Amino acid sequence: xxxxxxxxxxxxxxxxxxxxxxxxxxxxxxxxxxxxxxxxxxxxxxxxxxxxxxxxxxxxxxxxxxxxxxxxxxxxxxxxxxxxxxxxxxxxxxxxxxxxxxxxxxxxxxxxxxxxxxxxxxxxxxxxxxxxxxxxxxxxxxxxxxxxxxxxxxxxxxxxxxxxxxxxxxxxxxxxxxxxxxxxxxxxxxxxxxxxxxxxxxxxxxxxxxxxxxxxxxxxxxxxxxxxxxxxxxxxxxxxxxxxxxxxxxxxxxxxxxxxxxxxxxxxxxxxxxxxxxxxxxxxxxxxxxxxxxxxxxxxxxxxxxxxxxxxxxxxxxxxxxxx
Amino acid sequence: xxxxxxxxxxxxxxxxxxxxxxxxxxxxxxxxxxxxxxxxxxxxxxxxxxxxxxxxxxxxxxxxxxxxxxxxxxxxxxxxxxxxxxxxxxxxxxxxxxxxxxxxxxxxxxxxxxxxxxxxxxxxxxxxxxxxxxxxxxxxxxxxxxxxxxxxxxxxxxxxxxxxxxxxxxxxxxxxxxxxxxxxxxxxxxxxxxxxxxxxxxxxxxxxxxxxxxxxxxxxxxxxxxxxxxxxxxxxxxxxxxxxxxxxxxxxxxxxxxxxxxxxxxxxxxxxxxxxxxxxxxxxxxxxxxxxxxxxxxxxxxxxxxxxxxxxxxxxxxxxxxxxxxxxxxxxxxxxxxxxxxxxxxxxxxxxxxxxxxxxxxxxxxxxxxxxxxxxxxxxxxxxxxxxxxxxxxxxxxxxxxxxxxxxxxxxxxxxxxxxxxxxxxxxxxxxxxxxxxxxxxxxxxxxxxxxxxxxxxxxxxxxxxxxxxxxxxxxxxxxxxxxxxxxxxxxxxxxxxxxxxxxxxxxxxxxxxxxxxxxxxxxxxxxxxxxxxxxxxxxxxxxxxxxxxxxxxxx
Numbered sequence: 001x002x003x004x005x006x007x008x009x010x011x012x013x014x015x016x017x018x019x020x021x022x023x024x025x026x027x028x029x030x031x032x033x034x035x036x037x038x039x040x041x042x043x044x045x046x047x048x049x050x051x052x053x054x055x056x057x058x059x060x061x062x063x064x065x066x067x068x069x070x071x072x073x074x075x076x077x078x079x080x081x082x083x084x085x086x087x088x089x090x091x092x093x094x095x096x097x098x099x100x101x102x103x104x105x106x107x108x109x110x111x112x113x114x115x116x117x118x119x120x121x122x123x124x125x126x127x128x129x130x131x132x133x134x135x136x137x138x139x140x141x142x143x144x145x146x147x148x149x150x151x152x153x154x155x156x157x158x159x160x161x162x163x164x165x166x167x168x169x170x171x172x173x174x175x176x177x178x179x180x181x182x183x184x185x186x187x188x189x190x191x192x193x194x195x196x197x198x199x200x201x202x203x204x205x206x207x208x209x210x211x212x213x214x215x216x217x218x219x220x221x222x223x224x225x226x227x228x229x230x231x232x233x234x235x236x237x238x239x240x241x242x243x244x245x246x247x248x249x250x251x252x253x254x255x256x257x258x259x260x261x262x263x264x265x266x267x268x269x270x271x272x273x274x275x276x277x278x279x280x281x282x283x284x285x286x287x288x289x290x291x292x293x294x295x296x297x298x299x300x301x302x303x304x305x306x307x308x309x310x311x312x313x314x315x316x317x318x319x320x321x322x323x324x
Numbered sequence: 325x326x327x328x329x330x331x332x333x334x335x336x337x338x339x340x341x342x343x344x345x346x347x348x349x350x351x352x353x354x355x356x357x358x359x360x361x362x363x364x365x366x367x368x369x370x371x372x373x374x375x376x377x378x379x380x381x382x383x384x385x386x387x388x389x390x391x392x393x394x395x396x397x398x399x400x401x402x403x404x405x406x407x408x409x410x411x412x413x414x415x416x417x418x419x420x421x422x423x424x425x426x427x428x429x430x431x432x433x434x435x436x437x438x439x440x441x442x443x444x445x446x447x448x449x450x451x452x453x454x455x456x457x458x459x460x461x462x463x464x465x466x467x468x469x470x471x472x473x474x475x476x477x478x479x480x481x482x483x484x485x486x487x488x489x490x491x492x493x494x495x496x497x498x499x500x501x502x503x504x505x506x507x508x509x510x511x512x513x514x515x516x517x518x519x520x521x522x523x524x525x526x527x528x529x530x531x532x533x534x535x536x537x538x539x540x541x542x543x544x545x546x547x548x549x550x551x552x553x554x555x556x557x558x559x560x561x562x563x564x565x566x567x568x569x570x571x572x573x574x575x576x577x578x579x580x581x582x583x584x585x586x587x588x589x590x591x592x593x594x595x596x597x598x599x600x601x602x603x604x605x606x607x608x609x610x611x612x613x614x615x616x617x618x619x620x621x622x623x624x625x626x627x628x629x630x631x632x633x634x635x636x637x638x639x640x641x642x643x644x645x646x647x648x649x650x651x652x653x654x655x656x657x658x659x660x661x662x663x664x665x666x667x668x669x670x671x672x673x674x675x676x677x678x679x680x681x682x683x684x685x686x687x688x689x690x691x692x693x694x695x696x697x698x699x700x701x702x703x704x705x706x707x708x709x710x711x712x713x714x715x716x717x718x719x720x721x722x723x724x725x726x727x728x729x730x731x732x733x734x735x736x737x738x739x740x741x742x743x744x745x746x747x748x749x750x751x752x753x754x755x756x757x758x759x760x761x762x763x764x765x766x767x768x769x770x771x772x773x774x775x776x777x778x779x780x781x782x783x784x785x786x787x788x789x790x791x792x793x794x795x796x797x798x799x800x801x802x803x804x805x806x807x808x809x810x811x812x813x814x815x816x817x818x819x820x821x822x823x824x825x826x827x828x829x830x831x832x833x834x835x836x837x838x839x840x841x842x843x844x845x846x847x848x849x850x851x852x853x854x855x856x857x858x859x860x861x862x863x864x865x866x867x868x869x870x871x872x873x874x875x876x877x878x879x880x
Contacts, residue, residue, distance in 0.1 A: 094515055
């Protein structure tokens with residue numbers, strides 16, 4: 001019960017402004033794929049195109065071998081015929097329906113009313129809300145509303161669930177809880193999931209693959225590890241993780257900096273401009289050639305002192321010059 | 325000790341206000357009910373009931389309710405599609421359409437219905453424009469015509485409510501419907517319509533109440549076709565011999581009971597059926613892009629509504645005001661500005677304008693002061709007393725104005741020997757103040773709602789005394805609200821008809837009664853020239869208000 005989604009050469013402009021540059025993207029069947037990028041990068045637009053809520057200007061979209069959109073062939077299957085699950089950023093629960101009716105909506109709309117009661121309750125059980133079936137959305141907490149939105153998406157047993165920043169309306173603690181819960185259910189039900197977020201921690205921790213978007217372009221599409229260790233462009237290096245820059249195209253991640261000498265390491269003598277205590281570690285701010293570097297350490301150097309920092313040249317990342 | 329005296333100090337102004345409002349609003353209302361149930365100095369409920377159950381009265385009540393219901397239906401047909409077009413489609417980008425569709429609501433209803441009468445009557449403008457149509461246009465003078473004219477006046481109110489309600493539905497609620505497999509029809513039935521039911525019920529109820537309370541159109545058009553409703557009958561019994569205040573009071577009492585009941589129902593619906601549509605993060609308004617043909621149809625619809633609601637009445641009023649000799653009608657060479665010149669040269673019309681200007685500005689000033697005091701006092705001491713003062717000040721909003729005016733007539737007549745205010749211009753000012761006080765209270769309250777209490781607390785923290793904080797922080801921030809209230813009152817008071825026709829001293833004319841008198845038994849063209857002038861003055865006031873508040877906003 002999962003499927004591959006393929007986007008071929010899709011573009012989209014809003015009032016003359018191209019928000020999606022020509023893009024190809026293949027979401028692998030059964031994977032958890034995240035579209036990551038700053039606000040306005042086009043990630044939500046891309047997701048809404050898959051759902052059919054937005055029509056691309058050009059290009060084609062395939063669900064497995066079925067073409068659901070083609071600008072050339074004038075194919076555009078409406079959202080209600082695409083059979084996807086969707087979790088909205090604002091949850092989009094219907095305020096005039098009970099939790100049960102919200103979840104049952106998709107089944108009723110598809111006329112799959114056999115075992116309706118059982119299937120709805122099963123979905124609610126999956127999100128631990130069986131006790132809340134007769135309540136209204138406004139009687140639930142933010143986290144519970146989120147779970148209802150999720151139950152509504154999985155009850156129709158879609159081949160793929162799309163998530164549009166579903167955790168951004170929750171507070172920090174709840175967000176982390178839901179992150180685990182959501183990932184767990186998606187794995188258990190073996191769904192294909194496409195997840196949109198601007199939060200790199202969310203993206204890194206949940207995804208099998210991440211597509212980093214910037215200004216309507218897919219900058220890199222890879223596993224979280226590769227994106228962190230081998231960023232393809234300066235933007236990706238900037239946006240994902242922290243970076244200590246030598247120049248515009250040369251950087252090193254903070255954890256590659258060491259206060260202990262080792263074989264083959266380069267030595268840098270750097271002044272300490274600030275120290276912050278983070279509980280498990282000290283974050284030390286250093287100055288290198290007019291830019292600030294970050295180093296985590298269990299020791300607390302004095303502000304103003306100069307310390308020795310060692311870097312293994314193998315850990316230095318070189319980037320291609322940014323295309324302009 | 326000090327705390328006690330501080331509490332007393334904040335109670336005193338409230339009690340003072342309660343006394344003022346009591347005399348202004350509560351006593352007149354009590355007088356109505358007293359007049360309705362007391363005959364020859366004795367409580368006489370059976371007599372009161374007999375008077376209400378009189379077949380003539382029952383007919384009036386039935387007429388009113390039937391009219392209200394039909395106006396609700398008719399204005400729904402006009403308002404709901406227009407609201408949808410203005411909220412969702414390409415027409416939403418044309419903000420000027422919002423202003424266009426507010427014009428009918430801002431036009432005094434008696435002026436609009438005079439426009440319709442001039443257009444449709446025998447040898448009227450329609451027959452002059454389309455001579456071959458014969459007497460077709462005279463069919464307009466029936467119940468349906470009355471419903472149409474009243475609906476065209478009141479529909480913008482319902483339309484604005486529905487438009488806001490539609491815009492408040494986040495796009496995602498319908499999109500999720502689509503994603504989960506519901507086609508357009510199902511989304512309309514299961515999501516869109518249920519979400520709007522509460523708002524529609526409230527809007528429809530308010531239209532119903534407004535129709536019951538409306539006097540201008542039933543007076544000008546309804547009387548002509550012999551259709552009498554609450555307001556026209558109340559007016560008839562209190563002004564035309566044989567004057568029967570008991571009858572008008574009992575009708576008033578029934579009208580008050582109906583209106584209050586509907587208000588309660590409205591509150592109940594607001595509590596029960598309105599949904600908190602969480603705006604917040606990531607919610608966007610929805611938009612529908614119509615096909616070119618649909619787009620064209622939408623514009624045709626908007627144009628037809630605008631033509632009926634604005635085009636016809638204004639065409640009639642303006643052209644009539646410019647016609648030299650009505651017998652010749654719309655022919656070249658038969659146009660003149662003489663009627664306007666006459667307005668500014670004859671003492672009778674000049675006095676009417678002066679009186680209206682005086683009444684409008686005086687009542688607006690008093691309302692602003694009194695209303696602001698009410699809001700301030702009620703905010704300083706939120707208790708039962710504060711709530712009571714606020715509630716009384718808002719009471720006139722819920723009552724048909726004719727009822728309050730009848731009450732004032734009865735009350736001030738009764739105490740004439742103590743305070744000889746009746747039959748003077750003073751009683752008019754007082755009546756206007758009572759009627760329009762809710763505007764100031766509402767505007768100032770909403771101005772307060774926009775300022776955070778911490779702003780005032782910050783003023784106190786940085787060493788300002790209460791009066792200093794009031795003058796330097798509170799007052800400047802609520803001033804816009806006061807000003808808006810002032811202008812609103814000025815505009816509505818300037819053209820007020822029912823109060824002036826009931827309570828004006830002999831030989832005192834205001835703009836509205838002047839127009840009415842000229843329309844009925846003088847020079848229609850002169851009356852219409854005054855009507856145009858009246859609309860121009862009130863529009864100018866509105867533009868000034870918008871200009872002022874716009875400039876203030878840019879500065880902050």
